[in-house]
Structure formats: structure tokens, C-alpha cells
Amino acid sequence: MARIHEYEWGEGVFTLLSWFRKDRVKNARVLVAGAGALGNEVIKNLALFGIGNIYVCDFDRVEITNLTRSVLFREKDALQHGFKAEVAASRAMEINPQIRITPIVGNLFSEIGLGLYRAVDVVIGCLDSRLARYQLNRMALRADKTWIDGSIENLTGTVRVYAPGVSCYECGLSREEFSIIMLRTGCADVVRAQTSQGRVATTPISASVIGAIQAQEAIKIIHENEYDTPDLPYTTLKGKMWRFEGLTNTTNTYRFASWKKTCPAHDCWSDIVEVEALSATMPVKEALGLIRSTLGARAAEINMMNNKFIEMIVSDHPEEFRVMVPESRLDDLIERTPELHKLSRRTLFHKKFYENIDDSFPFQNLTLEQIGIPRFDVIRDIRLMTSNEL
Incomplete structure (x- = not known):
């Protein structure tokens, strides 16, 4: 039986792809924000691809209801109230022991330093609220990083890719959506406890499909700098939305770019x-x-x-x-x-x-x-x- 150091993950498999660069993937850094149903699928797929360094951020704990849609969680994790980030990281490294996954138990806006956002190649959002997306968008733009947003509901799911100079989550918010976010953040002199999110009907299939597309987009973005020519052997979803509709078995890609010059989120920290x-x-x-x-x-x-x-x-x-x-x-x-x-x-x-x-x-x-x-x-x-x- 081959010992772990006698083989390299993905050798003879992913290297058959003409554009795949093993060293680039092995040395890549990806931040995954959210370790729920979507996060489980994304983390699992990144581990299978052999992404060398993965950071997983989530402040929540595993619940029994998570088990129906989360491939990395087990019943004992829910009974022990384990942190999602820690459990997901541990299970993913069982899948691929040649990678490094760092769990971060905390808030993606106030407990992950901007230096980490700057150090990663791409950020993947597996979030369940407008407020969290609003915060992640601001951090990613400050660090001049592309981020991949995924959302699921019922048998439906969407993937959007936001990139500096191309598209911005905050620019695409309606006045009503922005008002809701401002209500959640509250005023400077009043403490407002965050309201609990209402449960949304989702399935393991929609999570699996959307998580797979998010991970695939991350792999493409990681390889972008390998090519000096704009004639890449693939296209990405930057400035677009990919929608999966399980009820009718249809998929569509839409132009979904909004970049307003006056948007306060475009605050890239340089120098x-x-x-x-x-x-x-x-x-x-x-x-x-x-x-x-x-x-x-x-x-x-x-x-x-x-x-x-x-x-x-x-x-x-x-x-x-x-x-x-x-x-x-x-x-x-x-x-x-x-x-x-x-x-x-x-x-x-x-x-x-x-x-x-x-x-x-x-x-x-x-x-x-x-x-x-x-x-x-x-x-x-x-x-x-x-x-x-x-």
C-alpha cells in the first residue's frame, strides 16, 4: 500500500486538463465564508481539487437540522454542539490529508483581519443574509479581491461573481434591500441584537449543484494569472449570474454587473x-x-x-x-x-x-x-x- 508521501494528490487526474497547473493549485489560498450546507459542498470540492490552503470562517455551531444538507457533519457533531468551521475543516482534511485547512470561529467582518483577505487568491461566500454579503463585499473590495457568491432556496440556486472594477454587491442593492441592511447594522448609539434568520427551504441537491459551480469558478480564477493573454481556455462568471432551476431542470446565465462610481464600498486600501x-x-x-x-x-x-x-x-x-x-x-x-x-x-x-x-x-x-x-x-x-x- 502506498504511503501518503509516495503520491501527489490529483497527479494523473487533474493534470490531464490542458490548463491545470498543479503547483498553482497546491500553493493557492482560498477563504470560505460560511460552513453551512453550501460551505460544506465548497470545502469538500476544494479539498478534492487539492487546494493547498483553505481558511474556513463561521461563528455558528452544528445543529441536527444541518445534517440533512451538510456532507461533512455527523450526528455526534450536533449533539456535542461543535463549531461548524472546526468540524468542516477536520472532516475535509480526512478527505485530503495533503492540504491545510484553518478554521476561524468568528465574524467575517470584525474577526478576520484584512491582511488575510489580501493574502488569499479568491474569496467564496456561502452566506445566508444580505448583511453578511454586504460586509463580505466591503472587505473583498478593500483587499482588491474577487469573491464568489452562492445562494440556495428550495430547488433553486444562483452563483454570482463580483470583481473589482466589474461588479459590486452593494451597487446592485435596491433601496429597500439597503434599508433592511442599515436597520440590521443599527445606529451608533443603540445596541440592536441581531434577529434570527428565518429558515429557508433548501435541499442537498441545490447545495451540491451551487457549491460545485462556486468551487469550479474558484479554480478558474486561481489560474487566471497563469495566462498573459486574454484568450483564456475558459470563461468565468465575473459580472454575471448563473441560475439553476431544479423544478424545471433549466440553467441560465445573465449579465449581472453593476459598478457605480460613487459607491462607498469601492474603498480599496493601497500603499x-x-x-x-x-x-x-x-x-x-x-x-x-x-x-x-x-x-x-x-x-x-x-x-x-x-x-x-x-x-x-x-x-x-x-x-x-x-x-x-x-x-x-x-x-x-x-x-x-x-x-x-x-x-x-x-x-x-x-x-x-x-x-x-x-x-x-x-x-x-x-x-x-x-x-x-x-x-x-x-x-x-x-x-x-x-x-x-x-
Whole structure:
């Protein structure tokens, strides 16, 4: 029997494709946002293709209802309330032990650093809400990356590919859709617990079909830079929508590109200064000092545009509660704290927060990660109008 190091995954199979580049696939990096039914299919297919480095992000846990549509989950995962990202990563590496899959349990907007988005070749969205797509679109465009969106409902599914300069999710939103997203994000001074998503009827077949097309598009995009000529041996869905209708056994491809010059989502962060010594585990005081010395500035001010630091919340009664957490972790804290959870059902909470962090910030010994800046992030110093990569 051949040992694992005596063969290379896909040799003599995918290499029969004239355009397939084994080394490019082996060294590729792909971020998969969402590890539910669609995410399971995408991760499984990427593992079978031999994508060398896969990052899986999901904050949710496996439930019994997931088992009917998720090939990587088992009954014991639901009974043990395992995190979807961790379970999916472990099972996919059983399929292909020659790849590396990194699970990230958290929010794709506030707990994945922009540096990771910049490092990957393509992003795949396997999400179930407009808000999550809105957030992923902004992060992908900041990092100048193409992302592949998939959605399923009933026997129907769609795949859209959004690429910088070609198409943007936010540009294609209707006024009503945008209003719903703004309602979900809430105002700056009011905590709004995220409403639970209503269950949508889906099937393992629609998930399998759409997940397969998403993975196939990722493989194509990974190979794009191999070809110096525009005459590629394949086409992609950039600026298009591919629709599968299982009820009538039909598929169609539509032009689906919208790119408005005034869209605020087109905020590509460039001219980034990489500072090897800067770390998310560094205290605020040291980080500010390092930024000043690196850039030769008298002052530095970090803008917490993704994740404000919440010192305190105040109820309408009024009652004050010292919380000391990033905004992204506030809802979870309220849910886990009986007194806050009970009170949140009867009143609104207002926040005392810090959006800009400078020498006047009173909690200088907290680390960047503790105040809400994730690992591998890119931070923007608004006083210097530059960015510094952690």
C-alpha cells in the first residue's frame, strides 16, 4: 500500500486538463465564508481539487437540522454542539490529508483581519443574509479581491461573481434591500441584537449543484494569472449570474454587473506599510509608539471603523453596565449574562464607545486584539491617512 508521501494528490487526474497547473493549485489560498450546507459542498470540492490552503470562517455551531444538507457533519457533531468551521475543516482534511485547512470561529467582518483577505487568491461566500454579503463585499473590495457568491432556496440556486472594477454587491442593492441592511447594522448609539434568520427551504441537491459551480469558478480564477493573454481556455462568471432551476431542470446565465462610481464600498486600501514587529497581541500604548516611530509621525490615531470598543452600556431605566468588549462581541455578552439578557427584552441599551484610539485612550494596557483588532488585520491611522499591517 502506498504511503501518503509516495503520491501527489490529483497527479494523473487533474493534470490531464490542458490548463491545470498543479503547483498553482497546491500553493493557492482560498477563504470560505460560511460552513453551512453550501460551505460544506465548497470545502469538500476544494479539498478534492487539492487546494493547498483553505481558511474556513463561521461563528455558528452544528445543529441536527444541518445534517440533512451538510456532507461533512455527523450526528455526534450536533449533539456535542461543535463549531461548524472546526468540524468542516477536520472532516475535509480526512478527505485530503495533503492540504491545510484553518478554521476561524468568528465574524467575517470584525474577526478576520484584512491582511488575510489580501493574502488569499479568491474569496467564496456561502452566506445566508444580505448583511453578511454586504460586509463580505466591503472587505473583498478593500483587499482588491474577487469573491464568489452562492445562494440556495428550495430547488433553486444562483452563483454570482463580483470583481473589482466589474461588479459590486452593494451597487446592485435596491433601496429597500439597503434599508433592511442599515436597520440590521443599527445606529451608533443603540445596541440592536441581531434577529434570527428565518429558515429557508433548501435541499442537498441545490447545495451540491451551487457549491460545485462556486468551487469550479474558484479554480478558474486561481489560474487566471497563469495566462498573459486574454484568450483564456475558459470563461468565468465575473459580472454575471448563473441560475439553476431544479423544478424545471433549466440553467441560465445573465449579465449581472453593476459598478457605480460613487459607491462607498469601492474603498480599496493601497500603499500599505507592513510592520513585522506590530502584533495584535501588543498593548495599545506600545502599538501607537511603534506606528509613530515607523512612520516618523508625532501622533497616531487608529480608527476602529469595523469594530468600536464598548466601555459601557446604559439602559433606558437608567442602569449602567461596564462591559469592556469590542462591538462584535457585545450581543454574545448580553446573551450570556442573565441580567443583561433579561433587561434587553424590555429596554434599549445605549453605548459609551471609542471609535478612534490615540494617546488619550484610557485603557492603554489592553492589547489591540482585546479592543477589537483581529490578527493579520490592516489598521488605518486616520491622522496620518495611512495603513499599517499587523
